[in-house]
Amino acid sequence: xxxxxxxVPPLREAMRAFPxxxxxxxxxxxxxxxxxxxxxxxxxxxxxxxxCALVLATGALHEDGLADVADGFGASRxxxxxxxxxxxxxxxxxxxxALIAGFALRVAAVTVIAxxxxxxxxxxxxxxxxxxxxxxxxxxLNQLPPARDxxxxxxxxxxxxxxxxxxxxxxxxxxxxxxxxxxxxxxAVFGLAAAAAVYFLxxxxxxxxxxxxxxxxxxxxxxxxxxxxLLVLAAAV
Numbered sequence: 001x002x003x004x005x006x007x008v009p010p011l012r013e014a015m016r017a018f019p020x021x022x023x024x025x026x027x028x029x030x031x032x033x034x035x036x037x038x039x040x041x042x043x044x045x046x047x048x049x050x051x052c053a054l055v056l057a058t059g060a061l062h063e064d065g066l067a068d069v070a071d072g073f074g075a076s077r078x079x080x081x082x083x084x085x086x087x088x089x090x091x092x093x094x095x096x097x098a099l100i101a102g103f104a105l106r107v108a109a110v111t112v113i114a115x116x117x118x119x120x121x122x123x124x125x126x127x128x129x130x131x132x133x134x135x136x137x138x139x140x141l142n143q144l145p146p147a148r149d150x151x152x153x154x155x156x157x158x159x160x161x162x163x164x165x166x167x168x169x170x171x172x173x174x175x176x177x178x179x180x181x182x183x184x185x186x187x188a189v190f191g192l193a194a195a196a197a198v199y200f201l202x203x204x205x206x207x208x209x210x211x212x213x214x215x216x217x218x219x220x221x222x223x224x225x226x227x228x229x230l231l232v233l234a235a236a237v
Contacts, residue, residue, distance in 0.1 A: 025058065135167050
């Protein structure tokens with residue numbers, strides 16, 4: 001029999017499934033929200049529980065990236081020092097504030113959507129945001145070189161253009177179908193534009209400040225995109 005590599009593709013190839021994984025995480029969070037509502041809990045508490053479910057399901061992987069990037073970018077302008085700070089397992093003031101802001105904005109957006117969009121299930125909403133927020137991660141890894149020679153992104157390798165296209169198409173398709181179904185077509189289109197804006201902004205900042213990307217930058221991209229997408233939906237209902 002072959003080794004493990006004969007059955008499990010390298011991470012750079014598996015990245016095409018990132019949007020599918022994000023959608024499944026969103027479904028899980030949406031079901032937690034539905035169960036909390038069925039138990040008679042207030043919408044705000046149900047929103048907190050569903051976002052907590054997202055964090056627990058991923059082991060706070062992307063939240064950790066967001067906090068590390070906030071600490072590194074907030075504490076220094078020297079590239080090497082930023083990378084050193086981002087690698088430090090301790091969390092600083094900027095990282096703490098970024099985590100609080102990200103969590104609070106997601107909870108607030110889910111609360112607004114559920115409160116104002118009568119009858120809308122949070123399952124497709126959170127599945128759409130989960131998929132789309134992960135769809136551009138392979139593109140960032142493809143278009144920017146690793147900022148350091150070791151680390152998660154360097155070990156993962158550069159995904160192929162085919163993987164990037166498949167990931168973008170999968171994330172975009174899930175987003176458009178789900179949002180079009182629950183809210184409307186133009187909201188879906190505006191969300192795509194907002195996600196693209198976040199991607200190019202993060203890419204530009206990472207290139208200018210770090211000279212490339214890291215796993216933490218990818219985590220920060222996912223988190224900021226998810227927040228922006230949920231805010232778009234909250235503004236549209």
